[in-house]
Amino acid sequence: MENLITRHRNVSILVAVLFAQVLGLAVQVKRSANAEDTRLIRIWAVSAVTPFEKAVIWMQQGTGGMWHNYVYLRGVRAENRELKQEIERMRLEQVRLSEDAEQARRLQLLLGFKEKFISKTLAAQVIGSSGSEQSRSVYIDKGSKDGIEPDQAVLTADGVVGKVLHVYGSTSLVLLINDQSSGVGVILERSRLQGVLRGTPLGGVAVERVMNDESVQPGERVITSGGDQIFPKGLTIGTVSGVKAGADSFLNIIVKPAANLSKLEEVLVVTGVETKLPVPGEMAGRVRAVDVLSQRLPSVPDKPVVDPKKAAATPAVPAKTPVVTPRGTVFEGATPGTLGTPNGAAKPATFNPLPGMKPAGPGVTVPGKTLLAQPEALLPKTPPANANLNVKNSAGAPETTPPSQVPVGDVLKPATAATTTAAPGSVKPAVVQKPAVVPRSSAPAAKPEDKSAKPEPAPVEDKRQ
């Protein structure tokens, strides 16, 4: 035996080296992924290579910065002018979006949803890659010394990039979303289908676990679902670029990532995420779309104080059934004459036409109020998707309001909980949602026998359908 090994010394060494590596691989494969710690050889390799990469990036940025910041300034003034205009446009857009977001928070509060907010991020420079087509990962110049931890989300301004996989002292390895071992919980924005985003062998990205019978259209935006507990909900992943029937009765949905994964330079690492219930009042100090709109109007007189007793005596419109959410929450919104609030408090409302404002058609008259027949000029163009206009009258009875009877003056007031609000400059009226989902018998006490009550108006169809 000894002679055999001596005679075939080279082959014996080859077999021994291969055996040692196979053994090492087997040990690694047997361990679970969670138990995998940073091995010494990885630290050596990273420590040997990344200083070169950092030095080259530093020199590259230095020379590039000199050129772009001090020498090559052609067209900067024109660009500055365009950017200022863009900022103005974005400000208006932001006001509108913040209004929508505030409303979404209120509704989420009603439903008891918890949200995850990105509270802290850390900018990092991409300094290198794994250099392998089989391992799609990059190195960043921030590590445990900077507060980076494994499983933190990594983003760019365009969208999600990946997550932190291994953390070293001053560098970290980021696993990109187009790696085959990567997995991100996603939602298709329009169809609300949930799936798992995975990398393909050729470096693409695809959504898995969506059934064949679902309808998915190219161009649909893909966002994070938050279900993986790594990426906060709502971050942009990309857009659907193709849909094919896959194996095992699942669709193969090809996604074009929003972030350019092959040319990453700077990224943001999400180092802090806090979970909290949305607070409706937290945006109270901010500028609201309705405020901006009301400032631009000639004048909107203050509401006269209405005696609650008097308001209670206002003839009640026969009741409609309130919407009941699956959690049992009764969901009510703005009404002609009253604005629904979460605690059921009703606000008396009166609309006074603005100077020079003439109704296009005959005015709708409700005792104690003056309404416009066509309030489209002041109402939001697109009602928020989840705006609920099941309403209560001043007597507390729920009712359904035709679009022509929505009190414009009230809608323009700063929103309270469940008040319908929307973008300035919009033209469509906020429209009543679908008829209630609970049987009429379960509706709160209405008074059909009340002679002062007006006949029930015909239910209004949802114009968005």
Added chain:
Amino acid sequence: MQILYTSQEQVEVYRFNLPVAVLVPLIALFLQGFIPLRFPFFAMFDLPLLVVIFFAVARRSQVAGLITGALIGLLQDSLTHQPIGIYGIAKTVVGYGASSLGVRIDVENVGARFLGTVFFYLVHEVIYFVVARGMVSLSVQWNWAHEFVAAVANAGVAVILFAVLDRLKQRA
């Protein structure tokens, strides 16, 4: 230690001094990780493999070749997120094979270098595929067209790279 830097063969045997033997693989690993950030197509090249082939062929020692291949392969594995050893095994075999071939044929010839690199690149990829799929259960795919194009591209780079590295050789 002598086995790492000097071959025991008598014909056309070269040696490399320590800085060259250490720095050249490190630079190859650095370039392999850095250049794809700016030029993504560069990921199809495998500079560490080319360095393994060059050292193995020049030294003409099977043991030196396989150890060089194992070390460079393990370092390359360490820079990925995959289990350590997949590239190590593939490059160990290539190092051994390249040094065995170097003993038998004239490797100074450009044509021989080109064809040899094509052959060893494909061997490397086959071993990588088998280990990654069979042992580690990675879902890698084999694409003949891609592998052939990559083999030819790597061979083209190898001809230039070997000509540069020839200047660092010292006759044993």
